[in-house]
Amino acid sequence: MEKVMQPNVLCGTSHNYFVRLAPGESRTFRVRMRVQRPGYKWRIGYSNTVDTTWDNGLVSYANMPGSLFEIVSAAFANEDGFSPVAFNGEKSRSVASREIILSDTCDANVVDGYIEFRWCLRAGAQGAIIPATPDSQALCYYADGEHTMDSAYFFTDALTLEPQNLCVLPDLFEAEGTPLPRMVFIGDSITQGCGTRVDMYESWAARIAKALADRYASLNIGLGYAQIKDAASDGAWLARTKNADVVNVCLGVNDILHGEGDADICIERLRSIIAAIKAAPKAPRVVIFTVPPFDYEGDYITNWRMINAAIKAPGHLGADAMFDMASVLSIGGEREYMSKYGPHPDGVGGAAVAHEYVENFIDTLR
Numbered sequence: 001m002e003k004v005m006q007p008n009v010l011c012g013t014s015h016n017y018f019v020r021l022a023p024g025e026s027r028t029f030r031v032r033m034r035v036q037r038p039g040y041k042w043r044i045g046y047s048n049t050v051d052t053t054w055d056n057g058l059v060s061y062a063n064m065p066g067s068l069f070e071i072v073s074a075a076f077a078n079e080d081g082f083s084p085v086a087f088n089g090e091k092s093r094s095v096a097s098r099e100i101i102l103s104d105t106c107d108a109n110v111v112d113g114y115i116e117f118r119w120c121l122r123a124g125a126q127g128a129i130i131p132a133t134p135d136s137q138a139l140c141y142y143a144d145g146e147h148t149m150d151s152a153y154f155f156t157d158a159l160t161l162e163p164q165n166l167c168v169l170p171d172l173f174e175a176e177g178t179p180l181p182r183m184v185f186i187g188d189s190i191t192q193g194c195g196t197r198v199d200m201y202e203s204w205a206a207r208i209a210k211a212l213a214d215r216y217a218s219l220n221i222g223l224g225y226a227q228i229k230d231a232a233s234d235g236a237w238l239a240r241t242k243n244a245d246v247v248n249v250c251l252g253v254n255d256i257l258h259g260e261g262d263a264d265i266c267i268e269r270l271r272s273i274i275a276a277i278k279a280a281p282k283a284p285r286v287v288i289f290t291v292p293p294f295d296y297e298g299d300y301i302t303n304w305r306m307i308n309a310a311i312k313a314p315g316h317l318g319a320d321a322m323f324d325m326a327s328v329l330s331i332g333g334e335r336e337y338m339s340k341y342g343p344h345p346d347g348v349g350g351a352a353v354a355h356e357y358v359e360n361f362i363d364t365l366r
Helices: 204-211 228-232 253-257 263-278 299-312 325-329 347-364
Strands: 004-007 017-021 026-034 041-047 069-078 081-084 093-095 100-102 114-123 128-134 139-144 172-177 182-187 217-220 246-250 285-289 321-323
Touching: 004 217, 017 026, 017 114, 114 128, 182 204, 204 217, 204 347, 228 263, 246 263, 253 263, 253 299, 263 285, 263 299, 321 347, 325 347
Parallel strands: 182 217, 182 246, 246 285, 285 321
Antiparallel strands: 004 172, 017 128, 026 114, 026 139, 041 100, 041 172, 069 081, 069 093, 069 114
8 A cells, every 4th residue: 555644743733832033043943752653754844823822812822923934954863863854855944924834755763652853943134933832742952053963962951941841843743654544633731731741641632642543643733722712713723624534622621711701602613613624625524522621610610511511412513523521521410610630631631531532432433
């Protein structure tokens, strides 16, 4: 069977914030990420747009354009050192505001289940804002200047950057392999994996991707603070769902807590998200998740219950199926709005959700 390029890492890759570089400044970012399957030919993709709202949206927001910047060099690690990544045969490439790029393929080694990637980015004369996100799972590092091919150079743990662990990373890490259906997870920090330990891949999305690695090529585009309204804008973020075969939608917590949390608004926006995904040429199947418990209070509880009632109702707002995440993560009873594993589920909560999805749900999706 002919091989194809498809997503092949376990952690989330999208943007809700940015790194600011001074005029002419260059910085090298390094990341080590666990993979879903072995792979020997790799490529990366990047979208120069902020995907979703950060916090209250005053600093960064959905569809905010990034600045013009230059990829000075990029490389994947291999057994002999590093394999340079090219762009249409060229070592370097300028990236325009809102541009979406895809690299050429190159050889790279998966070592002990990890792939390592580095790239050096440089701002122009006006400086640059480059979309990025604090990552909750991958091992991220940075160094001033260009060090993509220097294995001995000392990198600083990106945990020292604010927001915590902030690195500019590609949106897409693809490897060549036997064709598999594509599965996308779109959601907020609970989907991204916040609340789980760095480099342990304990989140529910990572666990599902790993468990189904022989059945689906998975892509996690969950982002902290993300809202239903970000996806409903039908911009750069939602675009990544439209070439999938299955899209899991888990949104609502931040709309209730920080945004326009009115249940009717949230319900109609969820309906529009599902319609937009299904209107894509590939017509992905959509799984709508109930909104997880988050230790809500007062009116938040009412809105949470109303949104989940609409999701559970026949038709599931136009989705093909409904996965009741709330029931897995809730303490149950009259205080079902309280979280059993913490508002941001820990690794035990991630395991509980993944078990229910893999063992009792996925085979019902037709």
